[in-house]
Amino acid sequence: MKNLFFLIIIILTPLTILAQRPTVKRADKLFAQKSYVEAAKMYKALKSDAHILQNLGDSYYYNHQMELARPPYTFLFTEYKDSIKPEVYFRFAQTLLAIKNYEKADEIMSEYLGYEIDTRKFIENLNNIVPYVYELKRMTPTNSTGDFGISFYGEKVVFSSPRNAENPIYKWNGKPYLDLYEASVDLNEQLIDITPFSEEINTKTHESNATFSKDGKTMYFSRTNHERVKIGDEKIATVKIFKAELVDSVWTNVVETSFSSDTYSVQHPYLNSDNSKLYFSSDMPGGFGSFDIYSVDIIGDGFSEPKNLGETINTAHREQFPFVDDNETLYFASDGHQGMGGLDIFMSQLRNQGFVKPLNLGETINSEADDFGFVYSEILEKGYLASNREGADNLYAFKRMDNERRFIVEGDVRDKHTKKLLPGTTVTLFDENDILVGEMVVGLNAEYVFNTKPNTKYKIEGHRALYIPTIEEFYTDDDGRLVFSIELEIESYDDAESIVVTKDDGYTYIELENIYFDLNQWDIKPQAARTLDVLVDLLNKYPRMEIQLGAHTDSRASEEYNLRLSNRRANATLEYLVENGIDRNRLKSKGFGETKPLVACGGNCSEAEHSINRRCEFLILK
Incomplete structure (x- = not known):
């Protein structure tokens, strides 16, 4: 045996x-x-x-x-x-x-x-325009708790955590499943007296992100579905939002909300101050991207159909963890709006026409990692958020103060003729002494914001490749907190100049009379000089314009010879422009030899066809 x-x-x-x-x-x-x-x-x-x-x-x-x-x-x-x-x-x-x-x-x-984007300039500019500055303090002594999803609960707080080692292991990250916990916060903003939340709420699957009614008798929270459902080739367990009621000090009547689903997730609920509306995040069909923010009206014991908050808020990526303060200002986490890395926290005020363009809350609140789950109490004058900036999810307490530097001018950049937004445009701000105050590359919404001072004259300039720079001047008044809205309209070179043409290859060229060279020569003849003088005038008119001078030959000599000859002709053209006052740094020259004929006639070209292939082209680079 x-x-x-x-x-x-x-x-x-x-x-x-x-x-x-x-x-x-x-x-x-x-x-x-x-x-x-x-x-x-x-x-x-x-x-x-x-x-x-x-x-x-x-x-x-x-x-x-x-x-x-x-x-x-x-x-x-x-x-x-x-x-x-x-x-x-x-x-x-x-x-x-x-x-x-x-x-x-x-x-x-x-x-x-x-x-193009420029994150360093974005961050530098952002710190001058955010409405508040913040002080943060981690709420636990160690950096491995995995806590997040905090909310106010009377004089206590409730948060989500994988700290119960007896829970099953979540294979996504190798940590225990999440439960809800309640705790007090001491004078040093540390979590104390931490205990598991109600056994009626916590199960062997994930529970997170609780939100409570004003009277503390109703709560909504996220819970992962117990059953996996096959969607396409995958079996997934979606996240749902549940409602529970406090009866005789016991949480009971735990029910799934009607807008939850087995085929998509709804999560991160937040109940507004008058308990009339529930905000949440979902990847339900019909949205703009990965996860969008939605709201439902609470009607008796039921709910309206979910309403997507729209493309001002939602992007092709993640918008999650909504919070709405007493003034109906929305705070949420996103990695789709321009930020510092990972999820950043944004704010958006509610106006008559809906939520306005979100504003990144800037450094301190946001970091290069994920920052999310922002909540704030006007009464307590403090708030909480979660971040994994130290490697693991941790909870942080914060206090906020008015940003005394916040005097701003804002606007957007559009094409002068089509009125289309022009993302990637560089916008610069100068003071009355032409000293650079700020510079930024506008994002997808083509909007810019700069810090300004009261009673000051400024000049703002927009410039981008293949467009004529536009300059606007303005004054600020005594109230530096006024928002100056200036729409910069810039005109493309090919709209402004008849000799500038965008061709089928997508590139923009300056079309001039052809430059002719004597056989096997590269010196600039009087006819060529007259043509190049037109180019000099154009380059002087647009001092930011940069071009490439491309020289082409016919095919009547060897490839090596023609390449050398075309390089010499391109260089000669460049030197003529430099001799006539054009900065060398704005010019590039390149010889193409016989590699790009306009007429592909091989070895049987007529003299007219050879003449067409011998040419100089002027490509606008910037």
């Missing part, structure tokens, strides 16, 4: 080892199940290709392990850039922002967005 036992061990051991051997199929299955911790371990042991690098990077990214996500993403973009999907550009850029590699992050994000 003893020998039989050892025989079984010997037979089973290789099978166990085989079952644990990393394979792409097993790693992909773990990834599809959102078991990102185990998936990452397996992908790391496999030979790299584009698929493995992306999923390895994603596995770390979804668990906010940005230092670990950076190497596979970097290798992916180095070796397989042509096959990368747009959403991976976004994740890589966010990864780089999280480790404060702003230059590379801006490069990748600019490729993703299709226009």
